[in-house]
Amino acid sequence: MTRRTLTAVVAVASVGAVVGGLVPGVATTSAAWTDDAWVTAAASAGTVDLRGSDDGATWTAAGGTVVLAPVTGLVPGAAVERTVHLWNASSVPLALTWADAPATLLDGCVEVTYSSLAGVRLAADPAADPTRPADGSVTTATATFRVPPGAAASCSGRSLDDVRVTVQGSPA
Amino acid sequence: MTRTAPARRTLVVLLAVAALVVAAVRLTVDATDRTTAAWTADVPVTTDVALGTWTASVGACTAVRAATLEPVPGRGCDVVDVWGYKVEDGHPVGSRWAQIRIDIDSPGGYEPGLAFLVEVDLSAPGEAPADWRYEGGWFFGSNLLPLPGARCADLPTARMLFPEWAANAGVFIEIDLREAGASGNQSSCERQAGG
Numbered sequence: 106m107t108r109r110t111l112t113a114v115v116a117v118a119s120v121g122a123v124v125g126g127l128v129p130g131v132a133t134t135s136a137a138w139t140d141d142a143w144v145t146a147a148a149s150a151g152t153v154d155l156r157g158s159d160d161g162a163t164w165t166a167a168g169g170t171v172v173l174a175p176v177t178g179l180v181p182g183a184a185v186e187r188t189v190h191l192w193n194a195s196s197v198p199l200a201l202t203w204a205d206a207p208a209t210l211l212d213g214c215v216e217v218t219y220s221s222l223a224g225v226r227l228a229a230d231p232a233a234d235p236t237r238p239a240d241g242s243v244t245t246a247t248a249t250f251r252v253p254p255g256a257a258a259s260c261s262g263r264s265l266d267d268v269r270v271t272v273q274g275s276p277a
Numbered sequence: 278m279t280r281t282a283p284a285r286r287t288l289v290v291l292l293a294v295a296a297l298v299v300a301a302v303r304l305t306v307d308a309t310d311r312t313t314a315a316w317t318a319d320v321p322v323t324t325d326v327a328l329g330t331w332t333a334s335v336g337a338c339t340a341v342r343a344a345t346l347e348p349v350p351g352r353g354c355d356v357v358d359v360w361g362y363k364v365e366d367g368h369p370v371g372s373r374w375a376q377i378r379i380d381i382d383s384p385g386g387y388e389p390g391l392a393f394l395v396e397v398d399l400s401a402p403g404e405a406p407a408d409w410r411y412e413g414g415w416f417f418g419s420n421l422l423p424l425p426g427a428r429c430a431d432l433p434t435a436r437m438l439f440p441e442w443a444a445n446a447g448v449f450i451e452i453d454l455r456e457a458g459a460s461g462n463q464s465s466c467e468r469q470a471g472g
Binding site: 151153154155156157165167168169170171172173174175176177178179180181183187189191195199204210211214215248250252258260261262263264265266267268269270271272273274275276 | 316317318319320321322323324325326327328329330331
């Protein structure tokens with residue numbers, strides 16, 4: 106192999122390695138691509154935008170919090186259900202999961218169960234008209250609050266503000 | 278062996294193509310990984326939770342007609358408390374007796390012929406000695422109304438018929454709970470033969 110040929114091979118291989126992230130320094134930079142720069146790049150390929158509502162008519166802005174009606178008067182054996190409406194305003198279909206969903210509250214005085222979101226796939230609706238979500242782009246999810254029968258009297262009258270649960274959408 | 282010039286050029290081209298393929302694959306994998314990891318959107322949901330108030334269930338109460346024991350529609354009744362458990366001193370295990378007080382509540386005021394069918398687990402308040410012997414025992418309350426079918430053998434569950442005035446505020450019914458070997462003949466429950 107002549108010197109000129111060897112030089113060419115090394116040059117081409119180096120370009121490939123750098124672009125491919127094979128050089129350690131580049132690999133480190135790549136791993137740190139989890140902030141704004143990368144988000145912008147992802148957004149250029151599509152948007153993920155899941156909106157929520159307490160009534161199915163007025164929707165939150167992207168990332169906004171849905172405030173549901175308070176759950177009051179729970180006593181043993183009774184159950185109260187709260188529903189959140191979900192709308193996929195993304196440019197891609199979304200699958201849904203419950204995230205940050207507590208199973209009990211107030212030291213076990215309240216049990217919380219959630220409707221299944223397994224298999225739920227919301228169609229993309231990037232038109233983003235909150236008054237007319239496209240068919241298949243909306244659904245509902247429910248959380249049911251219950252005081253178990255036989256709950257201790259020490260549970261009586263207790264309360265907890267700002268109970269938080271989260272529904273998460275990811276590309277289906 | 279000496280390679281010819283065309284062979285070297287072919288080698289160079291192959292190396293270059295291989296490097297570019299590696300680069301392309303790496304870029305694709307990177308993009309997919311990052312997209313999967315961060316392409317999510319959350320909808321936070323909040324609410325406030327407040328429990329109602331209740332008391333521990335210590336018994337059942339039904340408003341009835343005293344003469345027929347038929348339930349009175351629309352008339353509520355609750356066992357509010359079983360309390361004041363007091364074991365009399367000086368009696369051996371198996372021959373003891375204890376005083377127990379029972380509160381009921383029934384909003385609605387006086388109604389002629391009204392009575393209250395009460396069923397309580399006398400061991401539930403947790404004040405009875407752990408070694409209390411219910412078998413063969415009985416209970417008696419001087420203010421209780423006769424209740425056919427109330428069996429002493431059901432202890433620690435006691436079925437009793439309270440008079441109408443027992444629902445008045447601040448009023449309680451006191452009963453004596455006795456072990457099999459305790460003295461006394463009066464009973465508000467039906468004792469087994471020889472018991």
